Amino acid sequence: MQRFIRHQGVAAPLDRANVDTDLIIPKQFLKSIKRTGFGPNLFDELRYQDEGYPGRDNSKRPINPEFVLNQPRYENASILLARRNFGCGSSREHAPWALTDFGFRVIIAPSFADIFFNNAFKNGLLLITLDEETVEQLFREVEATPGYQLDIDLTAQQIHRPAGESIGFEVDPFRKYCLENGLDDIGITLDENSEAIRDFEARHRAANPWLFRDEAANQV
Amino acid sequence: MAAQTLYDKLWNAHLVSTREDGTALIYIDRHLLHEVTSPQAFEGLRLAGRQPWRIDANIATVDHNVSTLSEERSAGISGIADDVSRIQVQALDDNTLGLGIETFGINDIRQGIVHVIGPEQGATLPGMTVVCGDSHTATHGAFGALAHGIGTSEVEHVLATQCLIQRKMKNMQIRVEGELGPHVTAKDIILAIIGRIGTAGGTGYAVEFAGSAIESLSMEGRMTICNMAIEGGARVGLVAVDQTTIDYIGNRPFAPTGEQWEAAVESWRQLVSDQEAQFDQVITLDAAAIEPQVSWGTSPEMVTGVSGRVPDPQSFTDETAQRGAVRALEYMGLSAGQRMTDIRLDRIFIGSCTNARIEDLRAAAKIVDGRRVAATIKQAMVVPGSGLVKRQAEEEGLDAIFKRAGFEWREAGCSMCLAMNADKLGAGEHCASTSNRNFEGRQGYGGRTHLVSPAMAAAAAVAGHFVDVREFVETPVQAAQA
Numbered sequence: 001m002q003r004f005i006r007h008q009g010v011a012a013p014l015d016r017a018n019v020d021t022d023l024i025i026p027k028q029f030l031k032s033i034k035r036t037g038f039g040p041n042l043f044d045e046l047r048y049q050d051e052g053y054p055g056r057d058n059s060k061r062p063i064n065p066e067f068v069l070n071q072p073r074y075e076n077a078s079i080l081l082a083r084r085n086f087g088c089g090s091s092r093e094h095a096p097w098a099l100t101d102f103g104f105r106v107i108i109a110p111s112f113a114d115i116f117f118n119n120a121f122k123n124g125l126l127l128i129t130l131d132e133e134t135v136e137q138l139f140r141e142v143e144a145t146p147g148y149q150l151d152i153d154l155t156a157q158q159i160h161r162p163a164g165e166s167i168g169f170e171v172d173p174f175r176k177y178c179l180e181n182g183l184d185d186i187g188i189t190l191d192e193n194s195e196a197i198r199d200f201e202a203r204h205r206a207a208n209p210w211l212f213r214d215e216a217a218n219q220v
Numbered sequence: 221m222a223a224q225t226l227y228d229k230l231w232n233a234h235l236v237s238t239r240e241d242g243t244a245l246i247y248i249d250r251h252l253l254h255e256v257t258s259p260q261a262f263e264g265l266r267l268a269g270r271q272p273w274r275i276d277a278n279i280a281t282v283d284h285n286v287s288t289l290s291e292e293r294s295a296g297i298s299g300i301a302d303d304v305s306r307i308q309v310q311a312l313d314d315n316t317l318g319l320g321i322e323t324f325g326i327n328d329i330r331q332g333i334v335h336v337i338g339p340e341q342g343a344t345l346p347g348m349t350v351v352c353g354d355s356h357t358a359t360h361g362a363f364g365a366l367a368h369g370i371g372t373s374e375v376e377h378v379l380a381t382q383c384l385i386q387r388k389m390k391n392m393q394i395r396v397e398g399e400l401g402p403h404v405t406a407k408d409i410i411l412a413i414i415g416r417i418g419t420a421g422g423t424g425y426a427v428e429f430a431g432s433a434i435e436s437l438s439m440e441g442r443m444t445i446c447n448m449a450i451e452g453g454a455r456v457g458l459v460a461v462d463q464t465t466i467d468y469i470g471n472r473p474f475a476p477t478g479e480q481w482e483a484a485v486e487s488w489r490q491l492v493s494d495q496e497a498q499f500d501q502v503i504t505l506d507a508a509a510i511e512p513q514v515s516w517g518t519s520p521e522m523v524t525g526v527s528g529r530v531p532d533p534q535s536f537t538d539e540t541a542q543r544g545a546v547r548a549l550e551y552m553g554l555s556a557g558q559r560m561t562d563i564r565l566d567r568i569f570i571g572s573c574t575n576a577r578i579e580d581l582r583a584a585a586k587i588v589d590g591r592r593v594a595a596t597i598k599q600a601m602v603v604p605g606s607g608l609v610k611r612q613a614e615e616e617g618l619d620a621i622f623k624r625a626g627f628e629w630r631e632a633g634c635s636m637c638l639a640m641n642a643d644k645l646g647a648g649e650h651c652a653s654t655s656n657r658n659f660e661g662r663q664g665y666g667g668r669t670h671l672v673s674p675a676m677a678a679a680a681a682v683a684g685h686f687v688d689v690r691e692f693v694e695t696p697v698q699a700a701q702a
């Protein structure tokens with residue numbers, strides 16, 4: 001996983017609530033057995049004016065000029081400003097894979113759906129939850145200022161704006177630790193807890209043998 | 221000990237360790253795998269040189285990507301016409317069979333939608349933790365199991381460690397009290413709940429569904445309710461264990477037998493919230509006030525009773541919601557004030573992990589028996605949730621009823637719920653669908669989904685537009701339709 005300590009970049013405003021994971025990456029692209037290559041089809045149905053499918057040459061497709069990420073001023077955006085309940089719907093991790101593959105490192109919104117929230121952090125994508133009013137203020141500033149950039153300092157948990165006061169944010173300490181160190185949490189779990197898992201499993205098996213198929217087989 | 225909710229009990233019974241910041245490791249009893257969200261997890265394991273922790277906890281099947289046409293299915297994996305789909309379906313077999321993971325392959329009678337086959341096999345048991353790389357894993361909570369959807373990184377984490385890193389959720393109870401009206405079903409209850417709490421209302425919560433209307437439901441109905449907890453934002457939906465639960469599980473292939481069955485049942489009976497348990501939020505609905513529901517928009521919260529009308533976007537309280545409603549009406553091709561019963565339909569889909577169990581097919585068949593699908597409907601299809609549901613329905617003669625009425629009778633799979641295979645809507649087409657999501661493009665590029673119960677979908681198929689199934693059943697089966 002890519003480390004995240006501090007990131008400065010162009011912010012793009014996606015002014016729409018309840019952005020679901022079907023919208024982030026439509027299902028036809030979920031047939032891939034890889035983790036990479038989803039960026040060109042991020043927000044496919046919003047970015048293009050026709051239907052996309054795997055293997056299609058996107059450079060020949062009609063672009064939707066209205067869509068925010070197609071506007072020149074948001075080219076190379078790496079921070080997405082979004083509305084409430086971002087990432088609702090399916091558990092597809094292809095959604096954060098598509099966002100990071102496109103180049104996003106941070107998403108700021110008033111709220112996120114639970115499964116998407118977990119998936120994002122596992123892929124080095126920092127999600128920042130701020131109150132509706134602060135998000136609204138950021139939307140106004142981004143839209144009013146071409147080239148608007150934010151500087152996100154994870155260590156200090158601060159968002160530095162071009163003008164005005166910095167904004168503090170909360171982040172779960174364990175998630176922060178994994179992000180800052182680019183750590184794979186499977187390694188952490190196995191290093192720190194293998195013995196605890198084995199102990200738990202032995203007790204669990206003794207108390208609930210029917211949860212273990214080999215126990216059931218022994219009995220029959 | 222302080223009074224506990226059902227969720228508290230399940231959480232505590234699986235807690236392996238807790239960090240100072242509240243992050244916890246919980247043990248996973250059952251891991252269900254399917255072709256779409258698992259290949260990258262198996263690849264991750266291989267790259268790291270790791271082995272699965274406990275093979276017998278895993279069960280795999282193919283559902284999202286498989287064709288539902290009998291001809292295409294009969295040739296097995298090699299018969300899958302779409303190259304990319306075939307590679308993904310093959311990858312599941314390659315990944316699971318080599319490790320000895322129990323796999324219900326493409327032509328196994330036990331194959332089916334992962335959330336249908338788990339309970340059907342007795343592989344979902346009360347008191348278990350159940351996970352799957354699919355958000356509708358909440359379904360299994362109907363058995364008093366702690367079940368939720370996970371992403372692919374978590375699939376890999378569970379394979380490697382048999383555990384998941386979690387934070388404890390808050391407790392919500394949704395009570396549905398009283399008696400449902402005739403032809404009002406579990407699907408209508410959950411749509412009405414989502415209409416009330418909104419698509420993010422349950423975010424951060426484990427939701428226990430309770431009250432006399434929930435207790436009266438069959439296991440199929442309870443699964444329908446828990447299945448769509450995620451559409452209300454909650455990863456976890458739960459129903460307490462009672463005799464209905466225990467009766468459903470008895471004698472299923474993976475269920476315990478003999479002395480273990482006796483011990484298990486005794487333990488399962490504890491899987492209810494304590495009388496004095498405290499919930500962070502309690503919501504109550506009157507079952508008698510719920511009418512058959514139909515969604516009008518592009519989010520499951522955009523739903524109303526069949527006697528209602530498409531709402532005016534101005535009626536929403538805040539600006540973001542108003543803009544969302546305007547965009548939804550534009551996408552759906554509907555106007556404010558339009559009667560729901562005036563919405564004409566192009567396709568009918570009866571299927572999905574929400575509503576493709578035997579009880580759902582029976583309810584739909586009862587409506588269409590002796591009637592015909594309207595001539596204006598381009599396609600009406602029934603996709604059973606599993607090979608075993610299909611066989612059971614055929615034994616009961618339901619397939620004949622559907623076929624006589626003009627429905628297509630398909631092989632088991634996710635099908636048009638998410639349209640990863642060839643079953644999809646065309647742009648602009650309206651579909652009465654028993655599935656769970658009406659998102660833009662969900663059932664096909666530009667497709668317009670209306671979420672309803674199986675009975676409502678069946679009635680709409682015959683009428684060609686939405687009708688109130690309660691009135692529809694009173695109209696005689698017309699000879700002219702035969």
